[in-house]
Amino acid sequence: MNRINLWFKKYKLKPIPVISVAVIVIILLIVLIKMLIPNDVEPKSLSMIEDGELRTGPAAYYPIIFEVKDGDKFEITDRKGKWFEVTNDDNEKGWIAGWHTNLDIKEDVNPVAKPLKGKTIILDPGHGGGDQGASSSKHKNVTEKEITLKTAQELEEMLKSEGAKVKMTRTKDEYVKLKDRQGDGDVFISIHNDALDSSGPHGVTVYYHHDTQQDFAKTLHTSINQKSILSDRGVRNENFQVIRQTKMPAVLLELGYISNPTDEDLIADRKYRHIVETGIVDGLKVYFSN
Numbered sequence: 001m002n003r004i005n006l007w008f009k010k011y012k013l014k015p016i017p018v019i020s021v022a023v024i025v026i027i028l029l030i031v032l033i034k035m036l037i038p039n040d041v042e043p044k045s046l047s048m049i050e051d052g053e054l055r056t057g058p059a060a061y062y063p064i065i066f067e068v069k070d071g072d073k074f075e076i077t078d079r080k081g082k083w084f085e086v087t088n089d090d091n092e093k094g095w096i097a098g099w100h101t102n103l104d105i106k107e108d109v110n111p112v113a114k115p116l117k118g119k120t121i122i123l124d125p126g127h128g129g130g131d132q133g134a135s136s137s138k139h140k141n142v143t144e145k146e147i148t149l150k151t152a153q154e155l156e157e158m159l160k161s162e163g164a165k166v167k168m169t170r171t172k173d174e175y176v177k178l179k180d181r182q183g184d185g186d187v188f189i190s191i192h193n194d195a196l197d198s199s200g201p202h203g204v205t206v207y208y209h210h211d212t213q214q215d216f217a218k219t220l221h222t223s224i225n226q227k228s229i230l231s232d233r234g235v236r237n238e239n240f241q242v243i244r245q246t247k248m249p250a251v252l253l254e255l256g257y258i259s260n261p262t263d264e265d266l267i268a269d270r271k272y273r274h275i276v277e278t279g280i281v282d283g284l285k286v287y288f289s290n
Helices: 002-010 015-036 144-161 211-227 261-267 270-289
Strands: 045-047 052-055 064-068 073-080 083-087 093-097 120-125 165-168 187-194 204-208 232-237 250-257
Touching: 064 093, 073 093, 120 144, 144 165, 144 187, 144 270, 187 270, 204 211, 211 232, 211 250, 211 270, 250 261, 261 270
Parallel strands: 120 165, 120 187, 187 250, 204 232
Antiparallel strands: 045 073, 052 064, 052 093, 073 083, 083 093, 204 250
Protein backbone atom coordinates (compact mmCIF):
# COMPACT_ATOMS: atom_id res chain seq x y z
CA MET A 1 0.00 0.00 0.00
CA ASN A 2 2.87 2.34 0.84
CA ARG A 3 4.42 1.64 -2.55
CA ILE A 4 1.19 2.62 -4.29
CA ASN A 5 0.98 5.85 -2.32
CA LEU A 6 4.62 6.62 -3.10
CA TRP A 7 3.92 6.00 -6.80
CA PHE A 8 1.03 8.48 -6.78
CA LYS A 9 3.22 11.05 -4.95
CA LYS A 10 6.14 10.51 -7.30
CA TYR A 11 4.01 11.29 -10.39
CA LYS A 12 1.94 13.89 -8.53
CA LEU A 13 -1.34 12.06 -9.23
CA LYS A 14 -4.54 11.94 -7.21
CA PRO A 15 -5.68 8.35 -6.50
CA ILE A 16 -9.45 8.76 -6.88
CA PRO A 17 -9.50 10.25 -10.44
CA VAL A 18 -6.91 7.74 -11.67
CA ILE A 19 -8.81 4.76 -10.25
CA SER A 20 -12.10 6.07 -11.72
CA VAL A 21 -10.55 6.37 -15.18
CA ALA A 22 -9.06 2.89 -14.89
CA VAL A 23 -12.44 1.37 -13.97
CA ILE A 24 -14.12 3.09 -16.94
CA VAL A 25 -11.42 1.83 -19.32
CA ILE A 26 -11.82 -1.74 -18.02
CA ILE A 27 -15.60 -1.59 -18.46
CA LEU A 28 -15.25 -0.27 -22.02
CA LEU A 29 -12.79 -3.04 -22.85
CA ILE A 30 -15.19 -5.69 -21.54
CA VAL A 31 -18.07 -4.28 -23.63
CA LEU A 32 -15.85 -4.08 -26.72
CA ILE A 33 -14.69 -7.68 -26.31
CA LYS A 34 -18.30 -8.90 -26.00
CA MET A 35 -19.22 -7.01 -29.18
CA LEU A 36 -16.28 -8.43 -31.13
CA ILE A 37 -16.67 -12.04 -30.04
CA PRO A 38 -19.61 -13.62 -31.97
CA ASN A 39 -22.18 -15.58 -30.05
CA ASP A 40 -22.37 -18.85 -31.98
CA VAL A 41 -24.61 -20.58 -29.47
CA GLU A 42 -28.10 -20.67 -30.97
CA PRO A 43 -31.03 -21.70 -28.75
CA LYS A 44 -32.50 -25.14 -29.47
CA SER A 45 -35.90 -24.60 -27.89
CA LEU A 46 -38.16 -21.85 -26.58
CA SER A 47 -41.28 -21.36 -24.52
CA MET A 48 -44.02 -18.76 -24.80
CA ILE A 49 -44.20 -16.02 -22.16
CA GLU A 50 -47.51 -14.71 -23.53
CA ASP A 51 -50.22 -15.71 -26.01
CA GLY A 52 -49.26 -15.39 -29.68
CA GLU A 53 -49.65 -16.86 -33.16
CA LEU A 54 -47.68 -19.23 -35.35
CA ARG A 55 -47.45 -17.86 -38.90
CA THR A 56 -46.56 -19.28 -42.30
CA GLY A 57 -43.47 -17.07 -42.60
CA PRO A 58 -41.03 -14.91 -40.59
CA ALA A 59 -42.97 -11.62 -40.46
CA ALA A 60 -46.22 -10.26 -39.00
CA TYR A 61 -47.92 -9.96 -42.39
CA TYR A 62 -47.79 -13.73 -43.05
CA PRO A 63 -51.09 -15.57 -42.46
CA ILE A 64 -51.74 -17.09 -39.04
CA ILE A 65 -51.67 -20.90 -38.84
CA PHE A 66 -52.99 -21.25 -35.28
CA GLU A 67 -52.95 -19.57 -31.88
CA VAL A 68 -50.41 -20.51 -29.18
CA LYS A 69 -50.63 -19.97 -25.44
CA ASP A 70 -48.42 -18.70 -22.63
CA GLY A 71 -46.29 -21.63 -21.45
CA ASP A 72 -46.35 -23.61 -24.73
CA LYS A 73 -42.95 -25.12 -25.57
CA PHE A 74 -41.40 -25.64 -29.02
CA GLU A 75 -38.26 -27.00 -30.67
CA ILE A 76 -36.46 -24.48 -32.92
CA THR A 77 -35.75 -25.63 -36.50
CA ASP A 78 -34.72 -22.36 -38.16
CA ARG A 79 -34.18 -18.66 -37.51
CA LYS A 80 -34.47 -15.47 -39.56
CA GLY A 81 -33.57 -12.36 -37.58
CA LYS A 82 -35.92 -12.14 -34.61
CA TRP A 83 -38.26 -14.84 -35.92
CA PHE A 84 -38.00 -18.57 -35.21
CA GLU A 85 -39.39 -21.53 -37.09
CA VAL A 86 -40.60 -24.01 -34.49
CA THR A 87 -42.33 -27.38 -34.17
CA ASN A 88 -44.44 -28.77 -31.34
CA ASP A 89 -44.91 -32.34 -30.09
CA ASP A 90 -47.54 -32.95 -32.81
CA ASN A 91 -44.97 -31.99 -35.48
CA GLU A 92 -46.93 -28.85 -36.34
CA LYS A 93 -44.64 -26.19 -37.77
CA GLY A 94 -44.74 -22.38 -38.01
CA TRP A 95 -42.91 -19.11 -37.31
CA ILE A 96 -43.08 -17.15 -34.06
CA ALA A 97 -41.74 -13.71 -33.15
CA GLY A 98 -38.95 -13.99 -30.59
CA TRP A 99 -40.32 -11.22 -28.38
CA HIS A 100 -43.27 -13.46 -27.41
CA THR A 101 -40.83 -16.04 -25.99
CA ASN A 102 -38.35 -16.55 -23.17
CA LEU A 103 -35.37 -15.69 -25.43
CA ASP A 104 -35.16 -12.06 -24.25
CA ILE A 105 -35.50 -10.55 -27.74
CA LYS A 106 -36.63 -6.95 -28.10
CA GLU A 107 -39.72 -6.31 -30.20
CA ASP A 108 -39.26 -4.66 -33.60
CA VAL A 109 -39.87 -0.93 -33.58
CA ASN A 110 -42.38 -1.45 -36.39
CA PRO A 111 -43.33 -5.14 -36.44
CA VAL A 112 -46.31 -4.57 -38.76
CA ALA A 113 -44.69 -3.40 -41.97
CA LYS A 114 -46.75 -2.09 -44.89
CA PRO A 115 -45.31 -3.79 -47.97
CA LEU A 116 -48.24 -2.55 -50.11
CA LYS A 117 -47.56 1.12 -49.42
CA GLY A 118 -47.07 2.94 -52.73
CA LYS A 119 -47.81 -0.15 -54.84
CA THR A 120 -50.31 0.19 -57.69
CA ILE A 121 -52.84 -2.63 -57.86
CA ILE A 122 -55.10 -2.91 -60.92
CA LEU A 123 -58.43 -4.59 -60.12
CA ASP A 124 -60.56 -5.88 -62.97
CA PRO A 125 -64.15 -6.75 -61.94
CA GLY A 126 -65.18 -9.26 -64.61
CA HIS A 127 -68.05 -8.64 -67.04
CA GLY A 128 -70.45 -5.69 -66.61
CA GLY A 129 -73.27 -3.90 -68.44
CA GLY A 130 -74.92 -6.14 -71.03
CA ASP A 131 -72.42 -8.89 -70.21
CA GLN A 132 -73.67 -10.27 -66.90
CA GLY A 133 -71.40 -13.31 -66.86
CA ALA A 134 -72.61 -16.29 -64.85
CA SER A 135 -76.06 -16.08 -63.26
CA SER A 136 -77.77 -17.92 -60.45
CA SER A 137 -80.58 -20.41 -60.83
CA LYS A 138 -81.20 -20.06 -57.11
CA HIS A 139 -81.19 -16.31 -56.44
CA LYS A 140 -82.54 -14.04 -59.17
CA ASN A 141 -80.43 -11.07 -58.05
CA VAL A 142 -77.08 -12.89 -58.00
CA THR A 143 -75.05 -12.34 -61.17
CA GLU A 144 -71.32 -12.58 -61.75
CA LYS A 145 -71.02 -8.95 -62.87
CA GLU A 146 -72.63 -7.81 -59.60
CA ILE A 147 -70.53 -10.01 -57.30
CA THR A 148 -67.22 -9.23 -59.02
CA LEU A 149 -67.85 -5.49 -58.72
CA LYS A 150 -68.72 -5.80 -55.03
CA THR A 151 -65.61 -7.90 -54.41
CA ALA A 152 -63.38 -5.41 -56.25
CA GLN A 153 -64.87 -2.43 -54.38
CA GLU A 154 -64.39 -4.16 -51.03
CA LEU A 155 -60.83 -5.10 -51.98
CA GLU A 156 -60.14 -1.53 -53.08
CA GLU A 157 -61.05 -0.23 -49.63
CA MET A 158 -58.85 -2.82 -47.88
CA LEU A 159 -55.87 -2.18 -50.17
CA LYS A 160 -56.07 1.59 -49.76
CA SER A 161 -56.02 1.15 -45.98
CA GLU A 162 -52.67 -0.65 -46.49
CA GLY A 163 -51.28 2.34 -48.41
CA ALA A 164 -51.71 0.88 -51.92
CA LYS A 165 -52.91 2.79 -54.97
CA VAL A 166 -55.82 1.07 -56.69
CA LYS A 167 -56.95 1.35 -60.31
CA MET A 168 -60.29 -0.19 -61.32
CA THR A 169 -61.06 -1.23 -64.90
CA ARG A 170 -64.69 -0.46 -64.11
CA THR A 171 -66.34 1.22 -61.13
CA LYS A 172 -69.99 0.68 -62.07
CA ASP A 173 -72.26 -1.63 -64.03
CA GLU A 174 -70.87 -0.96 -67.49
CA TYR A 175 -69.37 -3.01 -70.28
CA VAL A 176 -65.60 -2.64 -70.79
CA LYS A 177 -63.91 -4.33 -73.78
CA LEU A 178 -61.26 -6.90 -72.94
CA LYS A 179 -58.54 -4.91 -74.72
CA ASP A 180 -59.26 -1.96 -72.41
CA ARG A 181 -58.98 -4.01 -69.22
CA GLN A 182 -55.37 -3.10 -68.51
CA GLY A 183 -53.19 -0.22 -67.29
CA ASP A 184 -49.89 0.73 -65.71
CA GLY A 185 -49.32 -0.83 -62.32
CA ASP A 186 -47.37 -3.31 -60.26
CA VAL A 187 -49.84 -6.20 -60.47
CA PHE A 188 -53.14 -6.99 -62.23
CA ILE A 189 -55.99 -9.01 -60.69
CA SER A 190 -59.06 -9.99 -62.72
CA ILE A 191 -61.96 -11.12 -60.51
CA HIS A 192 -64.53 -13.70 -61.66
CA ASN A 193 -66.98 -16.33 -60.45
CA ASP A 194 -67.24 -19.53 -62.45
CA ALA A 195 -70.32 -21.42 -63.71
CA LEU A 196 -71.13 -24.61 -65.61
CA ASP A 197 -74.31 -26.32 -66.74
CA SER A 198 -73.75 -28.87 -63.98
CA SER A 199 -74.16 -27.79 -60.37
CA GLY A 200 -71.48 -30.22 -59.22
CA PRO A 201 -68.17 -28.36 -59.81
CA HIS A 202 -67.11 -26.02 -57.02
CA GLY A 203 -64.08 -24.24 -55.59
CA VAL A 204 -61.44 -21.59 -56.24
CA THR A 205 -59.08 -21.53 -59.24
CA VAL A 206 -56.13 -19.18 -59.89
CA TYR A 207 -55.09 -18.68 -63.53
CA TYR A 208 -51.95 -17.17 -65.07
CA HIS A 209 -50.64 -17.02 -68.66
CA HIS A 210 -46.99 -15.96 -68.91
CA ASP A 211 -44.37 -18.00 -67.05
CA THR A 212 -43.28 -14.80 -65.32
CA GLN A 213 -46.76 -14.60 -63.74
CA GLN A 214 -46.59 -18.05 -62.16
CA ASP A 215 -44.93 -17.06 -58.87
CA PHE A 216 -47.54 -14.35 -58.33
CA ALA A 217 -50.32 -16.85 -59.03
CA LYS A 218 -48.87 -19.42 -56.63
CA THR A 219 -48.46 -16.84 -53.86
CA LEU A 220 -52.06 -15.64 -54.11
CA HIS A 221 -53.32 -19.21 -54.44
CA THR A 222 -51.59 -20.28 -51.22
CA SER A 223 -52.85 -17.30 -49.25
CA ILE A 224 -56.45 -17.49 -50.51
CA ASN A 225 -56.71 -21.18 -49.73
CA GLN A 226 -55.44 -20.62 -46.20
CA LYS A 227 -58.51 -18.45 -45.64
CA SER A 228 -61.17 -19.86 -47.96
CA ILE A 229 -63.37 -22.81 -47.01
CA LEU A 230 -64.13 -23.53 -50.66
CA SER A 231 -62.35 -26.45 -52.29
CA ASP A 232 -59.01 -25.85 -54.00
CA ARG A 233 -58.96 -26.27 -57.79
CA GLY A 234 -55.32 -25.26 -58.00
CA VAL A 235 -53.14 -22.96 -60.12
CA ARG A 236 -53.58 -23.30 -63.88
CA ASN A 237 -52.08 -21.87 -67.04
CA GLU A 238 -54.69 -20.46 -69.42
CA ASN A 239 -54.83 -18.21 -72.48
CA PHE A 240 -57.22 -15.58 -71.11
CA GLN A 241 -56.83 -12.24 -72.91
CA VAL A 242 -56.78 -10.01 -69.83
CA ILE A 243 -53.72 -11.80 -68.42
CA ARG A 244 -52.17 -12.52 -71.81
CA GLN A 245 -52.13 -8.89 -72.94
CA THR A 246 -50.05 -7.67 -69.99
CA LYS A 247 -46.46 -8.49 -69.03
CA MET A 248 -46.86 -7.45 -65.40
CA PRO A 249 -47.60 -10.06 -62.71
CA ALA A 250 -51.25 -10.90 -63.40
CA VAL A 251 -53.86 -13.45 -62.40
CA LEU A 252 -57.47 -14.26 -63.15
CA LEU A 253 -59.27 -15.45 -60.02
CA GLU A 254 -62.34 -17.69 -60.19
CA LEU A 255 -63.63 -17.28 -56.64
CA GLY A 256 -66.20 -20.07 -56.54
CA TYR A 257 -69.00 -21.36 -58.79
CA ILE A 258 -72.29 -19.48 -58.96
CA SER A 259 -73.73 -22.66 -60.51
CA ASN A 260 -72.99 -24.57 -57.28
CA PRO A 261 -75.56 -23.90 -54.50
CA THR A 262 -73.02 -24.04 -51.64
CA ASP A 263 -70.47 -21.84 -53.41
CA GLU A 264 -73.20 -19.38 -54.38
CA ASP A 265 -74.41 -18.92 -50.81
CA LEU A 266 -70.86 -18.13 -49.72
CA ILE A 267 -70.16 -15.84 -52.68
CA ALA A 268 -73.27 -13.80 -51.91
CA ASP A 269 -72.34 -13.43 -48.24
CA ARG A 270 -70.43 -10.25 -47.39
CA LYS A 271 -68.68 -11.80 -44.38
CA TYR A 272 -67.37 -14.71 -46.42
CA ARG A 273 -66.19 -12.43 -49.21
CA HIS A 274 -64.24 -10.47 -46.60
CA ILE A 275 -62.43 -13.67 -45.58
CA VAL A 276 -61.40 -14.35 -49.19
CA GLU A 277 -60.46 -10.71 -49.74
CA THR A 278 -58.25 -10.86 -46.65
CA GLY A 279 -56.51 -13.85 -48.22
CA ILE A 280 -55.87 -11.82 -51.38
CA VAL A 281 -54.47 -8.88 -49.40
CA ASP A 282 -52.27 -11.20 -47.31
CA GLY A 283 -50.99 -12.83 -50.50
CA LEU A 284 -50.11 -9.45 -51.98
CA LYS A 285 -48.20 -8.56 -48.81
CA VAL A 286 -46.19 -11.77 -49.03
CA TYR A 287 -45.50 -11.27 -52.75
CA PHE A 288 -44.24 -7.70 -52.36
CA SER A 289 -42.14 -8.62 -49.33
CA ASN A 290 -40.10 -11.26 -51.18
